[in-house]
Amino acid sequence: MMSDLKTAVVAIGGNALLRAGEEPTIENQIKNVRETAKYLAQMVKMGYDIVITHGNGPQVGNLLLQNEISKETVPPMPMDVCVAESQGQIGYLLQQMLTNQLRFIGIEREVAPIITRVLVREDDPAFKNPTKPIGPYYSKDEAERLMEENGWQMKFDEARGGYRRVVPSPEPIDIVEKKSIKRMVFGGDEQSTIVVASGGGGIPVVNQGERLFGIDAVIDKDLAGCVLASSIDEKFFIILTDVPSVYINFRKEGEKALESVTLEEIKKYQAEGHFAAGSMGPKIKAAVRFLENGGEKVLITSPENLIDSLNGYGGTYILQ
Amino acid sequence: MMSDLKTAVVAIGGNALLRAGEEPTIENQIKNVRETAKYLAQMVKMGYDIVITHGNGPQVGNLLLQNEISKETVPPMPMDVCVAESQGQIGYLLQQMLTNQLRFIGIEREVAPIITRVLVREDDPAFKNPTKPIGPYYSKDEAERLMEENGWQMKFDEARGGYRRVVPSPEPIDIVEKKSIKRMVFGGDEQSTIVVASGGGGIPVVNQGERLFGIDAVIDKDLAGCVLASSIDEKFFIILTDVPSVYINFRKEGEKALESVTLEEIKKYQAEGHFAAGSMGPKIKAAVRFLENGGEKVLITSPENLIDSLNGYGGTYILQ
Numbered sequence: 001m002m003s004d005l006k007t008a009v010v011a012i013g014g015n016a017l018l019r020a021g022e023e024p025t026i027e028n029q030i031k032n033v034r035e036t037a038k039y040l041a042q043m044v045k046m047g048y049d050i051v052i053t054h055g056n057g058p059q060v061g062n063l064l065l066q067n068e069i070s071k072e073t074v075p076p077m078p079m080d081v082c083v084a085e086s087q088g089q090i091g092y093l094l095q096q097m098l099t100n101q102l103r104f105i106g107i108e109r110e111v112a113p114i115i116t117r118v119l120v121r122e123d124d125p126a127f128k129n130p131t132k133p134i135g136p137y138y139s140k141d142e143a144e145r146l147m148e149e150n151g152w153q154m155k156f157d158e159a160r161g162g163y164r165r166v167v168p169s170p171e172p173i174d175i176v177e178k179k180s181i182k183r184m185v186f187g188g189d190e191q192s193t194i195v196v197a198s199g200g201g202g203i204p205v206v207n208q209g210e211r212l213f214g215i216d217a218v219i220d221k222d223l224a225g226c227v228l229a230s231s232i233d234e235k236f237f238i239i240l241t242d243v244p245s246v247y248i249n250f251r252k253e254g255e256k257a258l259e260s261v262t263l264e265e266i267k268k269y270q271a272e273g274h275f276a277a278g279s280m281g282p283k284i285k286a287a288v289r290f291l292e293n294g295g296e297k298v299l300i301t302s303p304e305n306l307i308d309s310l311n312g313y314g315g316t317y318i319l320q
Numbered sequence: 321m322m323s324d325l326k327t328a329v330v331a332i333g334g335n336a337l338l339r340a341g342e343e344p345t346i347e348n349q350i351k352n353v354r355e356t357a358k359y360l361a362q363m364v365k366m367g368y369d370i371v372i373t374h375g376n377g378p379q380v381g382n383l384l385l386q387n388e389i390s391k392e393t394v395p396p397m398p399m400d401v402c403v404a405e406s407q408g409q410i411g412y413l414l415q416q417m418l419t420n421q422l423r424f425i426g427i428e429r430e431v432a433p434i435i436t437r438v439l440v441r442e443d444d445p446a447f448k449n450p451t452k453p454i455g456p457y458y459s460k461d462e463a464e465r466l467m468e469e470n471g472w473q474m475k476f477d478e479a480r481g482g483y484r485r486v487v488p489s490p491e492p493i494d495i496v497e498k499k500s501i502k503r504m505v506f507g508g509d510e511q512s513t514i515v516v517a518s519g520g521g522g523i524p525v526v527n528q529g530e531r532l533f534g535i536d537a538v539i540d541k542d543l544a545g546c547v548l549a550s551s552i553d554e555k556f557f558i559i560l561t562d563v564p565s566v567y568i569n570f571r572k573e574g575e576k577a578l579e580s581v582t583l584e585e586i587k588k589y590q591a592e593g594h595f596a597a598g599s600m601g602p603k604i605k606a607a608v609r610f611l612e613n614g615g616e617k618v619l620i621t622s623p624e625n626l627i628d629s630l631n632g633y634g635g636t637y638i639l640q
């Protein structure tokens with residue numbers, strides 16, 4: 001199917017920035033970001049105005065590790081500040097690579113990353129059960145000290161034989177900077193800005209009385225992307241991932257790529273347990289929520305299949 | 321004198337974020353940023369739309385130091401990426417504190433830091449003579465290795481007895497994201513966004529053929545602020561610093577605070593050598609350039625004297 005909506009929020013997966021097993025050097029990150037930026041530039045050339053959101057797993061992990069290793073010399077920053085730093089780091093790389101890929105095909109457009117806070121509920125049940133592992137691995141002694149001193153919760157990781165901090169993963173409720181993002185995308189009579197927003201799922205904040213308070217948590221980037229899309233009234237939400245399509249019976253007998261399905265159909269497959277918790281599950285959850293909140297169309301595909309999918313060949317479309 | 325222009329670019333000095341000699345802990349940074357945010361919030365209450373820019377000296381220094389200390393475990397990021405991280409870090413703290421100070425006085429406004437690149441000329445003479453010291457101190461052996469391996473230039477610091485990298489400080493020419501900033505400040509019919517832009521003087525980039533290329537350099541934040549103000553057609557540029565006014569014969573016989581001077585008068589004082597290279601000199605240079613490029617009014621004062629100065633009591637105004 002051809003796409004008629006010419007404006008979209010595009011969520012980029014962690015692998016588009018740093019592939020599994022790759023050393024997190026600047027050279028590798030630039031290589032990967034450049035590759036993804038090439039496809040995004042082609043999408044812009046097709047006439048799309050886009051808002052980009054992205055993961056930050058390996059990057060914020062490395063910032064936390066740098067803070068830990070150098071803590072005797074440089075006072076460490078808390079997690080919300082590290083997420084802000086990762087938004088700066090990844091936002092800049094996307095900004096730079098996309099500017100250049102656009103220039104190579106004759107397009108001069110501004111690309112602007114915005115430091116984005118995402119509101120979560122203080123009484124979100126996730127705060128009672130932290131599940132998301134973050135940052136470096138510690139020995140038992142260190143872990144006990146950190147739990148005592150910082151009030152952290154830590155869990156033993158069998159595979160790596162070390163303790164790791166776990167933080168809550170609350171549900172995103174609202175994008176604090178939504179009006180500013182909207183104004184850059186839709187405001188004015190000039191060509192719209194390509195905005196990079198809500199990186200790493202956004203910096204999680206809660207309302208505490210009158211003030212906003214940053215917290216140590218991780219918001220799922222696809223769910224945050226869905227809230228971002230809804231909050232700026234985008235009708236088209238694109239999730240880029242490792243696979244070209246959504247599959248039922250993935251890697252089992254009867255595996256089948258979905259081409260175009262309705263919200264009702266995808267909810268049926270979801271209920272049947274076709275989408276794994278660690279991989280396609282959260283993306284389908286975000287897609288369903290987006291469509292239930294007034295969105296019109298979701299496309300799930302890989303960066304390499306983005307342009308073909310927009311032209312009607314490949315990818316999985318989920319529609320009302 | 322009372323101010324009639326109700327929109328301004330405000331440049332915040334390094335001390336407003338971290339006072340000299342203070343440990344760069346998150347607690348100290350929050351305390352200082354909150355204090356400055358209080359005055360900025362009052363300025364907004366007076367009816368001003370503002371764009372904020374800020375220094376990043378201690379913060380980017382610490383990021384470079386963290387990269388150096390943990391380099392065996394985490395591949396270090398280059399300087400342009402560290403500047404981007406510092407824009408995220410400081411931008412978020414300003415965003416958070418200003419949001420809350422505004423809420424305390426009943427104002428709900430978006431505060432949006434934008435990752436900002438600043439264009440410099442590839443043939444800027446500064447590239448032939450790097451002068452700006454950055455990052456950690458090294459021993460002679462380490463310094464020789466780094467000069468050899470990375471092509472860095474390093475200088476011996478008598479006071480600390482160590483070698484330090486020096487980078488160029490080229491002149492800012494243009495703000496790459498100026499249209500996006502303008503759109504957030506002036507676009508739409510709703511209340512304007514309070515934008516934080518060009519932090520740390522911006523991420524320096526040069527045009528290399530078709531592409532933009534990030535470089536290792538430091539742009540003076542007041543000069544970048546002046547280019548920012550001109551590029552978004554702001555007519556009022558405010559520089560916040562450690563002293564309530566600009567002085568002639570500073571800390572000498574005949575010391576006198578300037579209240580209101582013309583561009584011509586300040587240039588005369590400048591030529592007479594009243595403004596020291598390391599402190600007031602660059603601020604006067606930025607003020608002069610702003611007024612010569614179409615700006616109407618510059619105010620130089622301290623954060624504590626900002627509101628009084630806007631009400632006509634104190635500070636130094638420089639006018640056409």
